[in-house]
Amino acid sequence: EISTLETGLPNELFDFIFLYLKSIDIIYSFFNLNRRFNDLIYPFLCAIDLSNVDECYLNKYCRTILPQIHHYIKAVKVDDKNLDSVFPLRLYSKIYPNVESVFITKVEKDGKYLSYLKLFKQLINLKIYFGDGEYNETVSNELCLNLFQSDCRLQTLFFDNVYVPINTHIIQRCFSIKKLTIKLHCFNDVYVLLNNLPSIEYVNIEILYVTLRRQQLQQQQNDVHFDYDKNIPSELLKLKHFVFYASFTANYDYLELLLSHCCSNLEYLSLNLYIDQFIDGERLEKKLLSKLTKLK
Template structure:
């Protein structure tokens, strides 16, 4: 029932289907099911498209219990894509296993795509074990996998389960860079996975990629992410060609990835049509020399080529000379050079990668770059200065950034010759300010320019500074639903206690609160208890996590909750106490 401006009463059922569908676009699939499913046949039919794509995450304990027991068994046949997310609490996946563990193939019989976010390795293994005989399930996405009691041999078993899941019916697997890196042991008789056609995977070393390519004879698309340099890489070993591979995306996060290592992969890809290479750090000059590079690519049947390399030299770099070596390529190249002329970021235009990490030493020269970086979704700024306005030039280039991380390390504070203004950052949703202090005027402009920001990671001193400004408080109150606070030993305890006691008054829409308390216990009554006393004031709060507790403080919290719980109904919330941590799922 909705009351209109002229005081007449409008019933939801009187709205046309188009309006109901429009309303549903602003709600999560869980909210739609919980609020509308089962009210009448028409509403069930109208929202049927919503529950074809079900997201289980960011949901309260009581609500997920009700949906799992009363609704999902009725609609499971219609679910085509399912996401299980432990982003706020790992109990989501545990509750899912309680209700559906051995019935996944029966309840979700028409499932096509399964996405698992922030699961632990043991829970992931349990879910995969129950994926059997699902005739439509061909895609598995694993994001932000957490390591828990697993060694190298355990990783090999888990890998085999992943590639062989659902009776080897999967043809696409995505395993992202936020997960634990995987190691692949070279075996005399390795398992072959002919079913896999498309793969994104995060590996420890280049050797792991070579071992994996040997096991994927039908692979067509592979996006490989490497964490470390291959210090023991065998340059003389001959590897078989992967004839089916037509698209290769190779991202190296390790130090000093070199040209010969890259060539060892390219020599296996004779039929490649799309090639994307991103190397975050190297000192190999061959990787920025287009003449040398061209001779090895000329034999390939490339239709698309994307390139980005972050190069460091012991001597000054001549930007024009480097760019001149790439003129023979059909793509346009450009590069950024650092203030000291010893660092270079070389890239094809447009940049075709989603993540960019850049040091403050490059910021002054950004204004000379004409092109925008519209495809960058995640931006990390190292050595970012106190004056946030000094990084506005790169934000002007990355207008579609979603994740923005400031990694300060005490480098110089830049002084701009003219005032910078910031564009609208309509896509920005996650902001991490890991700094001891930030300049208030530019930080206010950053918040004002980010209307869809909801996730804030912040050091306590930065938060304390923000909460001293009423104009910023108004913005935080309206937008932030996920708050991560980092407290360290040097922080003033009294300021911490005062700020913590204000959280519910400022962050009224909070869904998740995480406090990393790297400081002495102090007084339990003056710091931790005020947090628990505010729980009932957050009507939307789903989870609370406090990390950095001593054994004694954990025991104190457990006892306090037992005696003074703000939730009176039995089984109304779940509390966990893993090492040094207290977790509540409300």
């Protein structure tokens, strides 16, 4: 049967067939049948998707298949509840010598991922997708304590669905992070964060929504405790892409100050703001756009 498949179907047709199969089933069915099939499924060996998999099936897969393909794997996608099955802490470096990227799905606020942050911060890419039940929750300071540190090697960091606290007493300058997607509590967190990411090239930030009255109270407190003018980040020469969303939580004056003084090399700018300040076209042009000469 294998011989018939091999001689009867072109490679392009297998690529079409693979679109309808899960990556773990492709590997299970075709790995080591012959050299041709190994070449065809090589992309699935490098980036393996183990999310949304039955626990019993996953355990069998970890025992029988993963030991045969572990040296191929560069990226892994897995549900948070199954992290310890896929990444045994004691054998992590031996099982995945070439892994560069980990994508964790269905994460709970106090999930298993917390035990792996010290390991995963040595990767190149880390994306954490929190479950719908955690929507707009605030996660542990462990994220700041482990990931926004000088010994972090991550280049891409992505958080979905939750707000990440930025603790000024914990955060350190991190020279590795180049791409970041994150939700923050307040606008001064943006200043603190960017002050500690000198190599940032892409940033996508959303600020927590609060009622207008609560925002005014917070703003009064922040104006006392946080001096934006003194804490303006150093010039972010590598920052090319800036996406920002805020709903009644950002003072446009300080956003304008940040962009005009620190982001002179921006090529893409997206601002989605709901604010109670009037910004006319003349101000936008003279005080901001005229200084961002590299926008495309």
